[in-house]
Amino acid sequence: MNRRTLLRAAAGVLVLAAGLTAAAPAVQAQDTKTVCVYDPSGKNGDAFKQAVKYQTAAAGMGVTLTLKPYTDEAIAAQDFANKQCDAALLTGVRAQKFSKASYSVEALGLIQSYDDLGSAIKVLSKERASKLMVSGDYEVAGIYPAGAVYLYVGDKEIADVRALAGKKIATLTFDDAAMTMVRQVGATPVPADIGTFASLFNEGGVDVCYAPATAYNPLELHRGLGDTGGVIRFPVSQLTLQLLIRSEEFPAGFGLQSRGWAASQYDTLLGVVKKGEASVPAKHWIDLPPEDHQRYRDMLTKVRGELTAKGQYDPTTVALLEQLTGQ
Amino acid sequence: MLWLTLSACVLSRVDNSTLTQVSPEVLAISDVGMACAVGETTVPLMTAMDDEKLRRSIAFSLISAAMCSEIRVWDAELERRQAVYLAGISSEPATWSALATDAAARETRAHLEAAQRNLWVWEALEAEYGTVGEECPELEEEEQVLYLMGLASGSLAVLHDGAADHALDINQGVARQVERGAACLDSGALWGVPGALRASVWIAVPGAGPEDVDPWVQLEASAMLGDSQGVWLARALHAQAAGAAGNSEALDAAITAHKVAMETGGSPEHGLLNDYSHRTIRHESDRIWMSQTGHRTESGRFGSQPGAELEVDFDLDAFFGPETPETPAEPLMEETSP
Numbered sequence: 001m002n003r004r005t006l007l008r009a010a011a012g013v014l015v016l017a018a019g020l021t022a023a024a025p026a027v028q029a030q031d032t033k034t035v036c037v038y039d040p041s042g043k044n045g046d047a048f049k050q051a052v053k054y055q056t057a058a059a060g061m062g063v064t065l066t067l068k069p070y071t072d073e074a075i076a077a078q079d080f081a082n083k084q085c086d087a088a089l090l091t092g093v094r095a096q097k098f099s100k101a102s103y104s105v106e107a108l109g110l111i112q113s114y115d116d117l118g119s120a121i122k123v124l125s126k127e128r129a130s131k132l133m134v135s136g137d138y139e140v141a142g143i144y145p146a147g148a149v150y151l152y153v154g155d156k157e158i159a160d161v162r163a164l165a166g167k168k169i170a171t172l173t174f175d176d177a178a179m180t181m182v183r184q185v186g187a188t189p190v191p192a193d194i195g196t197f198a199s200l201f202n203e204g205g206v207d208v209c210y211a212p213a214t215a216y217n218p219l220e221l222h223r224g225l226g227d228t229g230g231v232i233r234f235p236v237s238q239l240t241l242q243l244l245i246r247s248e249e250f251p252a253g254f255g256l257q258s259r260g261w262a263a264s265q266y267d268t269l270l271g272v273v274k275k276g277e278a279s280v281p282a283k284h285w286i287d288l289p290p291e292d293h294q295r296y297r298d299m300l301t302k303v304r305g306e307l308t309a310k311g312q313y314d315p316t317t318v319a320l321l322e323q324l325t326g327q
Numbered sequence: 328m329l330w331l332t333l334s335a336c337v338l339s340r341v342d343n344s345t346l347t348q349v350s351p352e353v354l355a356i357s358d359v360g361m362a363c364a365v366g367e368t369t370v371p372l373m374t375a376m377d378d379e380k381l382r383r384s385i386a387f388s389l390i391s392a393a394m395c396s397e398i399r400v401w402d403a404e405l406e407r408r409q410a411v412y413l414a415g416i417s418s419e420p421a422t423w424s425a426l427a428t429d430a431a432a433r434e435t436r437a438h439l440e441a442a443q444r445n446l447w448v449w450e451a452l453e454a455e456y457g458t459v460g461e462e463c464p465e466l467e468e469e470e471q472v473l474y475l476m477g478l479a480s481g482s483l484a485v486l487h488d489g490a491a492d493h494a495l496d497i498n499q500g501v502a503r504q505v506e507r508g509a510a511c512l513d514s515g516a517l518w519g520v521p522g523a524l525r526a527s528v529w530i531a532v533p534g535a536g537p538e539d540v541d542p543w544v545q546l547e548a549s550a551m552l553g554d555s556q557g558v559w560l561a562r563a564l565h566a567q568a569a570g571a572a573g574n575s576e577a578l579d580a581a582i583t584a585h586k587v588a589m590e591t592g593g594s595p596e597h598g599l600l601n602d603y604s605h606r607t608i609r610h611e612s613d614r615i616w617m618s619q620t621g622h623r624t625e626s627g628r629f630g631s632q633p634g635a636e637l638e639v640d641f642d643l644d645a646f647f648g649p650e651t652p653e654t655p656a657e658p659l660m661e662e663t664s665p
Contacts, residue, residue: 053626118639119639119640119641122638122639123639123641123643126643128643128644128647129643264628264631265627267627267628267630267631268626268627268628269627271627320646323641323646324641
């Protein structure tokens with residue numbers, strides 16, 4: 001999935017970080033914990049802005065944070081794994097290396113509405129769910145919404161899931177779940193990365209790509225849609241940002257308190273997401289008939305089951321969220 | 328001296344018609360800070376010109392200038408509440424107590440300034456249209472807004488004077504005059520504000536209202552009318568009355584309704600009224616947040632209570648069963664390092 005696209009998209013709108021970063025409290029080295037923050041726009045992006053806000057909240061929880069921006073998510077994750085930082089803010093697909101449970105919030109076809117996503121994040125922030133949020137040395141200290149992921153098709157005629165067979169879909173190489181889905185529908189994955197998928201789509205190199213609606217304007221995806229294409233109004237998955245910590249570096253109970261704070265930010269961040277969705281012109285949204293909806297749902301349920309069985313998703317979390325969302 | 332020199336220069340270039348035309352336009356500025364600055368600047372100029380024709384324009388400018396005082400009151404009040412909060416959790420309460428006392432002094436002074444400016448508006452209103460509450464004046468359409476704002480200023484003058492230890496000794500009966508004056512205006516044509524103003528007085532002044540009307544119901548109905556017309560002043564009165572009366576249920580409802588109205592968007596022709604209204608309602612929210620958390624309403628959390636429970640309709644105990652050691656979520660899968 002193209003999970004970094006939202007961050008890139010939002011960065012085009014906001015000009016914030018320099019001043020905010022300068023406003024970070026003075027810290028003493030021995031008390032400071034470092035957070036590797038992935039944001040494709042560095043200090044100028046929405047993710048970093050959220051991290052600055054978190055820095056203030058963490059101070060109230062007794063922890064002083066230093067924020068370190070990364071524009072390359074793989075390196076941010078690697079530095080976290082190598083103990084170069086005590087915490088990391090990453091997209092869910094990268095965070096899966098540290099927590100399958102929190103990555104499961106992004107499971108294909110699992111969460112279809114923002115109400116359900118809010119409930120999922122709140123439930124997982126409860127004390128009773130803490131065991132799901134701890135995985136070995138790592139703990140999830142917050143999950144933030146970053147927008148539903150939609151399919152962008154160059155031709156509305158292929159909006160039906162059956163018509164995707166044989167089509168070329170730009171697929172991020174490090175996202176196994178997306179690769180599985182593409183193969184499931186009989187399409188051909190065309191390897192792509194954050195820097196190439198939009199141009200592949202806009203220049204006709206692929207028939208389909210996927211991204212949050214917030215990518216529409218900044219990445220000029222309207223060029224690939226043209227007069228014939230559209231964005232299928234069906235959330236394939238939910239893009240999230242996830243804060244991971246190395247538990248031993250933080251006070252007891254910090255993770256739980258932090259998850260609660262992150263959950264309290266849900267509505268604020270959802271507002272940013274919804275503004276992005278509102279920026280897509282009505283002419284480019286594709287509303288599927290109920291039977292087509294059901295076909296997508298069936299396909300994604302099947303893929304999700306396979307991925308859960310393979311251990312890509314955490315079965316307990318998936319079961320919890322399926323129950324929560326009435327599936 | 329510099330001020331006098333500048334004033335003389337400007338006066339030589341600004342004639343009556345300019346001020347007559349420009350001052351009412353201040354109400355269309357969708358920025359309270361800018362409008363209040365314009366008001367504070369133009370009132371001395373217009374007063375110096377000593378022209379009867381400028382009376383209405385002066386009233387508009389005074390209304391804008393009074394908004395500056397209102398902002399000063401709010402800021403000082405929040406600083407006082409913050410200092411009180413911090414005194415309660417700090418190891419040096421005496422320090423914070425001194426700061427709270429200082430903020431309280433500034434708050435009282437700002438109240439006095441606000442009372443004076445609003446009183447001037449009220450006096451200008453009565454000079455122009457006669458004693459409020461006796462006979463309904465004949466008002467042109469464009470005059471109705473000025474009259475309405477003047478009534479609101481009368482009400483604010485009484486409130487601010489009370490908060491300033493009655494330094495100006497403003498007649499408390501002004502509140503009832505305001506109520507009667509508001510009855511002269513068509514509430515439907517003025518975004519529910521006259522109705523809301525009357526209901527606010529009924530709530531604040533015992534015995535001022537009719538027995539068969541619930542003022543809170545009228546207040547809500549008026550505010551809904553205003554929201555539907557894209558002008559939020561009646562909603563601001565709703566929130567203010569609820570805050571003053573300690574009616575937290577009504578205040579929550581007003582804040583929530585305003586959050587919804589903001590998403591819809593306000594009328595662009597009434598930018599100043601809407602910005603002022605929004606700031607008024609936000610201040611009610613800030614009061615709650617400051618007292619409970621030591622800071623203003625958190626960015627993006629307007630409409631939420633501080634520390635609100637993360638309520639969600641899902642029974643984790645039923646899902647997990649009795650508290651027993653369970654299999655943890657699967658740790659690191661395939662890759663050992665990213």
